[in-house]
Each structure stands twice: as structure tokens, then as C-alpha cells.
Amino acid sequence: MGRLGFSTLSPMKHRIDAIFSDLQARDAKALMPFFTAGDPDLTTTADLLRAADTAGAAVCEVGFAFSDPVADGPTIEASMQRALDGGVDVQGVFDMVRGVRDQVSLGLVAMVSYSIVHRWGLERFVSEAADAGFDGFIFPDLSLEASGPARAAADAAGLTLSLLVAPTTPIERAKKIAAACSGFVYVVARSGITGARAALPPELTDRLHALREVTDVPLAVGFGVSKPEHVRDVTTVADAAIVASALIDRMQGADQPLDTATLMLKELVGGLA
Amino acid sequence: MPTPPTLAQPDAAGYYGAFGGSYIPETLHHAVLELSAAYEAAKADPAFAAQMDELNRDYIGRATPLQLAPRLTERAGGGQIWIKREDLAHTGAHKINNAIGQCLLTLRMGKKRIIAETGAGQHGVATATAAAKFNLECEVFMGTEDMRRQRPNVLRMQLMGAKVTGVESGSATLKDATNAAMRDWMATSETTHYTIGSVVGPHPFPLIVRDFQSVIGRETLAQCRDQLGRLPECVTACVGGGSNAAGMFYPFTQDPDAHDVKLVGVEPGGLGSEFGKHAASLTHGRPGVLHGSLSYVLQDDDGQTSPVHSVSAGLDYPGVGPEHAYWKDSGRVTYASVTDTEALEAFQLISKLEGILPALECSHALAHTLKVAAAMPQDQAVVMNLSGRGDKDLDEVVRVLGL
Numbered sequence: 100m101g102r103l104g105f106s107t108l109s110p111m112k113h114r115i116d117a118i119f120s121d122l123q124a125r126d127a128k129a130l131m132p133f134f135t136a137g138d139p140d141l142t143t144t145a146d147l148l149r150a151a152d153t154a155g156a157a158v159c160e161v162g163f164a165f166s167d168p169v170a171d172g173p174t175i176e177a178s179m180q181r182a183l184d185g186g187v188d189v190q191g192v193f194d195m196v197r198g199v200r201d202q203v204s205l206g207l208v209a210m211v212s213y214s215i216v217h218r219w220g221l222e223r224f225v226s227e228a229a230d231a232g233f234d235g236f237i238f239p240d241l242s243l244e245a246s247g248p249a250r251a252a253a254d255a256a257g258l259t260l261s262l263l264v265a266p267t268t269p270i271e272r273a274k275k276i277a278a279a280c281s282g283f284v285y286v287v288a289r290s291g292i293t294g295a296r297a298a299l300p301p302e303l304t305d306r307l308h309a310l311r312e313v314t315d316v317p318l319a320v321g322f323g324v325s326k327p328e329h330v331r332d333v334t335t336v337a338d339a340a341i342v343a344s345a346l347i348d349r350m351q352g353a354d355q356p357l358d359t360a361t362l363m364l365k366e367l368v369g370g371l372a
Numbered sequence: 373m374p375t376p377p378t379l380a381q382p383d384a385a386g387y388y389g390a391f392g393g394s395y396i397p398e399t400l401h402h403a404v405l406e407l408s409a410a411y412e413a414a415k416a417d418p419a420f421a422a423q424m425d426e427l428n429r430d431y432i433g434r435a436t437p438l439q440l441a442p443r444l445t446e447r448a449g450g451g452q453i454w455i456k457r458e459d460l461a462h463t464g465a466h467k468i469n470n471a472i473g474q475c476l477l478t479l480r481m482g483k484k485r486i487i488a489e490t491g492a493g494q495h496g497v498a499t500a501t502a503a504a505k506f507n508l509e510c511e512v513f514m515g516t517e518d519m520r521r522q523r524p525n526v527l528r529m530q531l532m533g534a535k536v537t538g539v540e541s542g543s544a545t546l547k548d549a550t551n552a553a554m555r556d557w558m559a560t561s562e563t564t565h566y567t568i569g570s571v572v573g574p575h576p577f578p579l580i581v582r583d584f585q586s587v588i589g590r591e592t593l594a595q596c597r598d599q600l601g602r603l604p605e606c607v608t609a610c611v612g613g614g615s616n617a618a619g620m621f622y623p624f625t626q627d628p629d630a631h632d633v634k635l636v637g638v639e640p641g642g643l644g645s646e647f648g649k650h651a652a653s654l655t656h657g658r659p660g661v662l663h664g665s666l667s668y669v670l671q672d673d674d675g676q677t678s679p680v681h682s683v684s685a686g687l688d689y690p691g692v693g694p695e696h697a698y699w700k701d702s703g704r705v706t707y708a709s710v711t712d713t714e715a716l717e718a719f720q721l722i723s724k725l726e727g728i729l730p731a732l733e734c735s736h737a738l739a740h741t742l743k744v745a746a747a748m749p750q751d752q753a754v755v756m757n758l759s760g761r762g763d764k765d766l767d768e769v770v771r772v773l774g775l
């Protein structure tokens with residue numbers, strides 16, 4: 100069990116909502132690491148989810164490898180390609196999550212390109228994901244305007260749907276997007292693609308305050324968040340920090356990727372405000 | 373006869389029937405909205421139309437001729453074959469029609485830089501050309517495999533001052549170049565316009581590109597009335613992303629007298645119908661999401677894009693514009709495919725019989741046009757869009773045919 104101990108949750112209550120309300124009650128913040136499922140294999144991904152849970156992460160984004168991830172930089176693109184080259188498929192990811200679900204208290208959010216969801220069929224994808232033990236979805240290329248059916252399907256399955264707010268999103272639109280989200284809003288920290296960065300954009304803190312003004316939905320911030328200081332900076336205002344490329348980069352360079360990831364996860368959790 | 377209401381496409385959200393839409397990261401939403409607004413404003417501005425007319429005439433060299441191909445007609449032994457000479461447009465392909473139009477929109481939006489993806493290099497050349505003319509910074513993304521097989525176009529782009537960035541990921545072809553351009557745009561959209569080269573991508577790109585290319589079909593309708601004294605029985609065009617075909621077909625779908633004109637898009641059949649051996653999205657694909665819109669795509673049961681193959685770099689793409697998907701399902705346009713070998717034969721045939729060296733892309737259209745003409749009585753006519761010239765393909769044709 101991880102530190103939050105939600106194993107007794109009734110299946111119909113949103114695990115994600117419970118995680119954030121528990122954190123808020125304790126004035127605590129969430130680390131949300133991202134892993135590409137199947138990079139380099141699904142056994143490793145399951146190990147990483149358990150390691151993240153132990154290290155004190157609250158939610159994990161489980162990335163479904165896609166052949167053409169246009170929002171992703173070289174690190175995640177290469178990670179997804181390794182997963183696909185290793186033969187991972189959607190069913191395999193569901194099966195892996197089903198195996199890990201009862202071993203972790205983490206919220207598990209599926210990060211999936213809409214190309215994959217469309218091919219499976221929205222209803223089928225959502226119900227299979229729910230059945231496997233996922234708690235929520237991020238469809239990074241689904242617009243607010245087109246998100247109605249996905250939100251309805253997620254609601255019906257008792258899962259959350261998080262849409263993205265970008266730096267280019269006007270604040271009135273951000274408010275509408277937040278209202279269409281359940282669980283948390285995914286706040287994109289910088290224009291551009293995913294990838295580790297040395298520094299956060301200077302205007303980010305003001306932006307987070309502005310978003311805080313227009314919504315009560317928890318804010319999770321990603322794109323470029325790379326080290327404990329970044330985690331501290333964003334969680335000083337927002338509810339969660341999402342770290343993806345920096346973790347993958349570190350594991351790629353390591354002899355013992357799992358130990359390296361565990362260490363880095365602990366460092367990142369240590370950064371939480 | 374009134375135009376059927378179903379052909380008033382797309383709707384406000386960019387859907388052509390069930391296809392199209394806008395499947396993009398939120399980061400790009402603002403840029404796409406801004407483009408829609410700029411395009412609507414331009415359409416309502418008579419000065420914009422006048423500027424386009426002048427550039428079409430004086431810079432691109434329009435109208436391009438429509439001409440009878442007598443020796444091809446004789447060879448096919450049936451109906452008359454007429455060809456619309458987009459190869460004679462400035463820079464040697466239809467791509468310039470769209471590149472000039474989108475450059476003007478870029479200027480209207482106050483942006484200083486344009487980016488583009490390119491496969492055959494024709495759209496890259498057209499964009500580099502327009503950028504030079506209008507003093508815009510230009511970067512073109514091109515798969516390294518395409519840089520190899522369309523080398524003359526890489527040099528042309530560089531001479532015109534564009535930066536050509538090679539893309540090594542995936543199959544290093546058009547799909548991967550498109551990914552790279554979209555990634556650049558994610559970070560730069562406030563100062564940069566992404567000049568998409570075909571009727572693909574999120575709304576409003578398929579609409580804008582179709583409209584700029586529709587000059588082809590409008591001219592062809594007028595030239596047919598003038599030169600044939602009537603409309604032809606059939607019109608053909610090759611389909612990669614589908615812009616030359618959409619530009620040719622769209623005015624025919626709207627003209628009340630053209631309802632009986634058969635419209636045929638010709639896809640790259642590659643080496644055969646097996647998985648990975650072709651790039652015929654409409655013939656062998658299924659509805660799916662790729663590069664921002666819902667259309668026919670070649671992908672597996674998990675939505676992963678399939679590998680594709682065509683001898684022609686400009687057709688070597690696993691998706692197709694959403695309006696073609698709509699036309700296919702509505703039955704207004706039919707889609708055929710021809711193999712690499714058939715296209716290479718047609719390439720040589722028209723060179724020898726008409727003294728025209730065509731691009732490998734429209735050599736596909738020609739291969740099918742010969743079959744269509746052969747099945748027609750002599751008093752009927754087929755018009756083929758010869759979308760570009762083939763100088764860029766010489767090295768590759770020589771290599772593939774071992775000449």
C-alpha cells in the first residue's frame with residue numbers, strides 16, 4: 100500500500116477526486132509521474148508503477164504508445180517507439196494495469212491519443228479501461244468542443260476526463276475547459292512539445308494564479324517540469340506536478356533504470372510544496 | 373437545378389458529413405481559430421480576391437492550358453484524353469496555388485515566418501518561392517528518404533533561402549515531415565503560420581487549401597465549355613493528401629450542369645494491396661484520426677499508423693483529406709488505384725507520345741485515365757489533371773527502372 104491507502108474505496112467513487120480532496124484537506128500536493136507503458140516492456144512499467152506508489156506519487160499517467168505523437172518531443176517519441184518496437188498493444192496495457200491495480204493506491208490515468216480511442220470506439224475503450232482499473236483519461240488531442248461524448252462516457256464509467264489548458268488558451272476559454280474537466284485540469288506549462296527543460300517559463304506562476312481564480316478543479320502542471328525545484332515552484336500554486344521526459348531521460352542513461360527512477364521519484368516527491 | 377444541400381461542406385465545426393473536425397492539442401487551438409478568422413476576413417475583402425487574381429495571372433502564369441493529347445488518345449483507342457497542364461504553373465506544380473494564397477493570409481495575420489511539410493518537395497518549393505517573394509522566413513520539414521529521392525527540389529528550396537530540415541523519425545517520409553512541422557508549430561504559432569500542403573489537417577486547413585486549389589476546376593470548367601463546347605464525361609486526378617484532386621473536383625461538385633460528370637481520384641497502389649505495400653487510404657483504409665482530422669487512414673486495429681509505400685514521394689502518405697472521405701461515402705467521387713509499375717509505364721508513355729515529362733504523382737492519374745479512355749466511345753472525353761512536371765523524379769526513375 101502507498102501512503103494514501105485508498106484500497107477500501109468503493110469502485111464508483113472517483114479515486115482521483117478522493118486523492119485530491121484528501122491532499123487538500125492536509126494542505127499537501129501531488130506528484131504525477133508519466134511512464135510510457137511498454138518502454139522497454141510492460142513488466143518494467145508495472146515495476147515503475149509500484150515504485151512510484153512507494154515513493155509517494157499520488158497519481159500516475161500511463162502513456163499509450165502512439166506512432167505519431169505530435170505533441171511530444173524526442174524523449175517521449177523515442178520512448179513510444181521503443182514500446183511499439185517491443186510489441187506493446189492496447190490490450191497488453193489494460194492487462195498490465197489489471198495486474199497492478201490492487202497493489203498500488205495510485206490514481207491511474209490513461210494518457211491516450213484520440214487516434215487510438217477512435218479506432219477502439221469511445222465506449223469500448225472507456226469501458227475496457229475502467230474494467231482494467233484505470234481511474235481517468237487524458238486525450239491530449241481532443242478539443243473542448245468535441246469532448247462532450249468522452250466526458251459522458253467517462254462519467255458513466257465512473258472515471259475522470261482531464262482536458263488541456265495551454266499557454267495560448269485565453270482565460271475565458273480556460274474557464275470553460277476547466278468546467279468540462281473532472282478530476283483535474285491538465286495545465287500545459289509551455290507552448291511547444293513535451294521535453295525536459297532547465298527552467299520553467301517565467302510567466303507560469305502568474306498564469307497559475309490566474310487559473311486558480313477561475314476554477315476550483317485541481318490544477319496539474321506538466322510540459323518541461325523536470326526537477327524538484329520545478330515541482331516546488333508549480334505546486335506552490337497548483338495541486339500537482341507532472342514529470343515525464345526528465346524521468347525517461349534519466350532512466351535511459353542508467354544501468355539500473357528502476358533504481359534510478361525510484362531515486363528520482365523520491366527526489367521529486369521531496370520537491371512538493 | 374439547385375445544388376443539393378448536402379454539398380454545402382464543411383459545417384461550422386469543419387465536418388464534411390462524418391469526416392473532418394479538429395483533433396489537435398489545445399496549444400494549437402488559438403492559431404487555428406485565428407486562421408479561420410483571417411480567412412473569413414480575406415474572403416469578404418474584394419482587395420484580397422483582386423490580389424489573388426493578379427498573382428495567379430502574373431506570377432503563377434494562370435490560366436494553365438487545357439489541351440487535347442492526340443497521341444495518347446490514339447494509343448488508348450477510345451475517348452479523347454484532355455490534360456490540364458498544372459505542370460506549367462510557376463514552380464512546376466499545382467502546389468503554388470495554395471502556397472501563394474496561404475502566404476497572403478500569413479501577411480494578413482502579421483506573422484513573419486512560415487513552415488511547411490513536403491514529400492515530393494513541390495509544396496516545399498512552392499512555399500519557399502512564396503516566402504522569397506513576400507519576404508517571409510521559411511523552414512521546410514522533409515523526410516530524409518524524400519530528400520534523397522527528390523534531391524533537385526531540396527536544392528531549389530535552399531537556393532530560394534529556405535531552411536530545409538531533414539526528418540529521420542519513422543519512415544522518414546511525408547507523414548513524419550508533417551509530425552515535425554506540427555511540433556514546430558506547437559511552439560511557434562504566435563509568430564509562425566503552418567502552410568499545410570494538402571487538404572489535410574485540422575479545420576480550416578482542408579477548406580482553405582481546397583478553395584485556393586479550386587482555381588484548377590473553375591478554369592477547367594470554363595475551358596471545357598470553350599474548347600470542347602461541353603463538359604467531359606469524366607475527370608481524373610491523383611490523390612495523395614488530395615489537394616490537386618479537390619481543387620479539380622470541387623467546382624464540378626458545385627456546378628449544376630456537372631452532376632453527370634464522373635469524378636475519379638487515383639490512389640497509389642504501390643507494390644500491391646498487402647499491408648504496408650501501398651498508400652491507398654481510400655481504397656484500403658478505414659475511418660480514423662490522423663494529423664488533426666477524421667478521415668480514411670491506413671492504421672492497425674489499435675489506431676497505429678500503418679507503414680506505407682509508393683514510388684511517388686508526394687503520394688506516400690497514410691491519410692487523405694476529409695472531404696474525399698465524404699465524397700467517397702456519398703458516391704459523388706469514385707477512387708481507383710494504380711501500381712508503381714503502371715505509373716512508371718505511364719510516365720514513359722506520355723514523355724514519348726506527348727513530349728511532356730510528368731511528375732510521378734500524376735503519372736498515377738494518367739495510368740488510370742488510359743484505362744478510362746480505352747473503355748469510352750470516341751465521342752466522349754476524359755480530362756486528367758496533370759498536377760506537376762517530372763524533372764524532380766528523373767534520378768529516381770532512372771534508378772528504379774535501371775535505365
Ligand SMILES: Cc1ncc(COP(=O)(O)O)c(C=O)c1O
Binds near residue numbers: 687
Ligand atoms: C505534382 C504533385 N501532384 C500531386 C501531389 C499529391 O498531393 P495532393 O494529393 O495534395 O495533390 C504532389 C505532392 O507532393 C505533387 O507534387
